[in-house]
Amino acid sequence: MENTVTYRYPGVRPFAETDSDVFFGRKEDVSKLYKLIMLEKTVILFGKSGQGKSSILNAGILPMLKDKKASQRFQYFPIDIRVGKVEGKEESPLKKLILKLNELLPDTEESAFLEDYCQPDSLWLHIKRKQSIEHHRFILIFDQFEEFFAYKEKDQFTFRWELAEILTTEIPQHLHENMDKMSEANQLFLSKHFDVKIVFAIRSDRLSLFHSIKDAIPCIFNGQYEIKGLRHEQAKEAIIEPARINDEKFTIHTFEYDPASLNIILSELTGIQEDGKETIEAFHLQIICQGCEIKIEDKLKKGEIDAVINVEDLPEFKNLYEQYYTRQIERLPGNLKGQAQEFLEHEFIFEDERTGEKRRLSVDGNILRRKIAETGVKEDLLAILENSFLIRREANSVGGFNYEISHDTILEPILKERDKRVLHAFMDKYYKVLLKKVRRKTTQKLIAGGMLILLVSWFLAWKWDPLYFNYITYMNSGEKRTKPVIKHNDKLNAVVSYLTDDLKNAAKQINHDTSILPWESSQIIAALNKEVSDSAKEDFYQLTSGKIDANQCCCWNERKNEKDLGVTGWVTSSIGILGLLKDYPCNSIDSLMSYQLEDGSWSMVPIEKNLTKYGSTYATCHVLRALHNNLPNISDVTYRRKVEQSINAGAEWLLKNRFGTTPALWNDYPKVKNYESLLCKSLSGLAIHTLNIIRYATPELNRNWLSNLKKSEDTTDIGYRERSGMLYQTSASRVYYGDFTRHLLIPWIIIATVDAYKDGNFEQQVAANMHLNKILERLNKETIADYPYFTKAEILIALRTLQGNGFSFN
Numbered sequence: 001m002e003n004t005v006t007y008r009y010p011g012v013r014p015f016a017e018t019d020s021d022v023f024f025g026r027k028e029d030v031s032k033l034y035k036l037i038m039l040e041k042t043v044i045l046f047g048k049s050g051q052g053k054s055s056i057l058n059a060g061i062l063p064m065l066k067d068k069k070a071s072q073r074f075q076y077f078p079i080d081i082r083v084g085k086v087e088g089k090e091e092s093p094l095k096k097l098i099l100k101l102n103e104l105l106p107d108t109e110e111s112a113f114l115e116d117y118c119q120p121d122s123l124w125l126h127i128k129r130k131q132s133i134e135h136h137r138f139i140l141i142f143d144q145f146e147e148f149f150a151y152k153e154k155d156q157f158t159f160r161w162e163l164a165e166i167l168t169t170e171i172p173q174h175l176h177e178n179m180d181k182m183s184e185a186n187q188l189f190l191s192k193h194f195d196v197k198i199v200f201a202i203r204s205d206r207l208s209l210f211h212s213i214k215d216a217i218p219c220i221f222n223g224q225y226e227i228k229g230l231r232h233e234q235a236k237e238a239i240i241e242p243a244r245i246n247d248e249k250f251t252i253h254t255f256e257y258d259p260a261s262l263n264i265i266l267s268e269l270t271g272i273q274e275d276g277k278e279t280i281e282a283f284h285l286q287i288i289c290q291g292c293e294i295k296i297e298d299k300l301k302k303g304e305i306d307a308v309i310n311v312e313d314l315p316e317f318k319n320l321y322e323q324y325y326t327r328q329i330e331r332l333p334g335n336l337k338g339q340a341q342e343f344l345e346h347e348f349i350f351e352d353e354r355t356g357e358k359r360r361l362s363v364d365g366n367i368l369r370r371k372i373a374e375t376g377v378k379e380d381l382l383a384i385l386e387n388s389f390l391i392r393r394e395a396n397s398v399g400g401f402n403y404e405i406s407h408d409t410i411l412e413p414i415l416k417e418r419d420k421r422v423l424h425a426f427m428d429k430y431y432k433v434l435l436k437k438v439r440r441k442t443t444q445k446l447i448a449g450g451m452l453i454l455l456v457s458w459f460l461a462w463k464w465d466p467l468y469f470n471y472i473t474y475m476n477s478g479e480k481r482t483k484p485v486i487k488h489n490d491k492l493n494a495v496v497s498y499l500t501d502d503l504k505n506a507a508k509q510i511n512h513d514t515s516i517l518p519w520e521s522s523q524i525i526a527a528l529n530k531e532v533s534d535s536a537k538e539d540f541y542q543l544t545s546g547k548i549d550a551n552q553c554c555c556w557n558e559r560k561n562e563k564d565l566g567v568t569g570w571v572t573s574s575i576g577i578l579g580l581l582k583d584y585p586c587n588s589i590d591s592l593m594s595y596q597l598e599d600g601s602w603s604m605v606p607i608e609k610n611l612t613k614y615g616s617t618y619a620t621c622h623v624l625r626a627l628h629n630n631l632p633n634i635s636d637v638t639y640r641r642k643v644e645q646s647i648n649a650g651a652e653w654l655l656k657n658r659f660g661t662t663p664a665l666w667n668d669y670p671k672v673k674n675y676e677s678l679l680c681k682s683l684s685g686l687a688i689h690t691l692n693i694i695r696y697a698t699p700e701l702n703r704n705w706l707s708n709l710k711k712s713e714d715t716t717d718i719g720y721r722e723r724s725g726m727l728y729q730t731s732a733s734r735v736y737y738g739d740f741t742r743h744l745l746i747p748w749i750i751i752a753t754v755d756a757y758k759d760g761n762f763e764q765q766v767a768a769n770m771h772l773n774k775i776l777e778r779l780n781k782e783t784i785a786d787y788p789y790f791t792k793a794e795i796l797i798a799l800r801t802l803q804g805n806g807f808s809f810n
Helices: 017-022 027-039 053-065 093-104 109-116 123-130 145-150 153-168 184-191 204-213 232-244 259-269 282-301 320-330 334-347 365-375 381-387 408-439 443-462 464-475 478-482 489-507 518-531 534-547 565-578 588-594 617-633 637-656 681-693 699-709 746-759 762-777 789-803
Strands: 042-047 077-081 137-142 195-203 224-226 270-272 278-280 349-351 358-360 362-364 391-395 401-405 721-723 726-729 735-739 742-744
Touching (some): 017 053, 042 204, 053 077, 123 153, 145 204, 195 204, 232 278, 349 408, 358 408, 381 391, 489 534, 489 789, 588 617, 617 637, 637 681, 681 699, 681 742, 746 789
Parallel strands (some): 077 137
Antiparallel strands (some): 721 742
């Protein structure tokens, strides 16, 4: 069943190439982007979701590339493709691209000899085999390229280097080496070079993902074009002009907007961009205008002829996406509404259990039809949903179609409707349990039970957050209940992306900016972890190896002439992450173990082993992390056992020196008189994390930590720091060392809570989710922009731990 409903305004779906005649308001953007594409080898088109990236490519750029009247040097053959995963198919992005090439163009006969010299999955080979007099200039257009980064690293690695080869290599080396085996005709064919350009379209909040491609394509960021919201004059054109086009393919006649309705649309949709300019999001405009067109269509069905949109015809502007989704569902046949909703919710949305990210799934049509048949639905549900513009289809490489939800922005309305239904089921169950208990009691207690129900009803009506987190924690039962639930993942991802980029720039300054000391550089390395560049590793090594005191204690310091074991723990831990221990002129692991006090703890500075009252929680935790992080680099069994014994003694000291009625709290100096009552939440979080990574934390200890979260913190300021205050004295008169270390509070609470979450009961997990989300609500890039690098590094470690994505702080 073909999609027979044609509106001038596409609503949630992007403009298609066939919609170029009604694509207005972007003439300037199309012209600038086209010129940039002609100038650069690679171009990144980026912008917020809903600004019209796909539309500008489909209805703007593709028609220009296919215009035979264009100058010959500007004639490129476009290969428009999405490399996102398709549910039910295990295809790599490289295979998808090769299949698309073979679908669009045949292999030339004169290129057949290349099969004897090239690997069958070589992208260069497949491009070269399409080269002819007519086709020797190609543009690869990758829309929604953020989907690419969901593939395994192996697939990403292969794909980016294959792209690099077609961009930079005229003749691969292995072909050069076999030239003498080729005929003159074959050599002549090889000498004719093809030209490739690549356009990537991606959401602006995912732009930083291209850093992972820079190793293969260093120029990847050279050509960038940001698409922004429509200016008022552009928006007017996009509203008015399509309605004036007369074509039989449209469902209704031409129409106009009266001045009042036009002004309301413009004023209601106007927003302020980051640069302070007033703009209108193209996606919002298309939804409103399609609603107006449908309004006239509904009147026509009733026999009314109306050619003017006035104020009464305008849809509501509040909750635009929710109303659009509700409106489209309501227009479905009554018997299909519920089935359509469940089908959209279950088949087209992927929820990443590690990150909480939700995204559209592209699903093979044959798989979907089998599932529809299993439900007993006789109607062509796919065609009905497509006609309602709730899903869209795209031809695949095997002659069928893949289907997906029309646009990212209706994911949330779909999930909200799903959550409402599940919430109702949850509340039904909740009330039934209450009523069951009440009915077992006497009449007197029945009255008390009724009062209880009234109180519960009041609670549910007014305490939304507790209800929401009770519900969402309940939903994430079973295996999913091993990590916290994040309400606003987009915000978390945006801050993580900002901090990652900022610290990558900071990593470039290691060993070049004298203000970045070994301690701070080690935190930057730990925060970036697997994303540390080779040059940053080398700079870190040069800085730290140059600052080490190899002759005395093999330590580093924060302040001049004070050997700091806490700092040495940080640096040695990052050395372990990078696997560089053997490259240093002395072994800091040996040094750290030699300064372990008699009771198993470490102090902040090297002191006599019997001065155990200066055993420091901070120093002990960071030394334990350092020893643990270097275990994978130690191959000698005897030496490894010695390190493990040192770790065991330190862990035992931590477990013996807890405080509180639910013992999961520490202060910095448990053995110092009048100091033990000063509990320090930041160090307690550090201790919980340390005991978890060295596998000494018990489920009971983790539950105790979560119980403390119910006593809500005074602050959710992620930059707030607690402070130690200890004077080391070797005699009654001499102060040997002053410890005034300031400890970040919130990052260590986040890290410890993520570590402990898996062992919590339902009530504790609800409390943890509420507390973590309260912190995230107050988090923003502007707040942390001016923090020093070491603060940003600890914040990023905490947020990446919360985010998941395989990040591990060890």
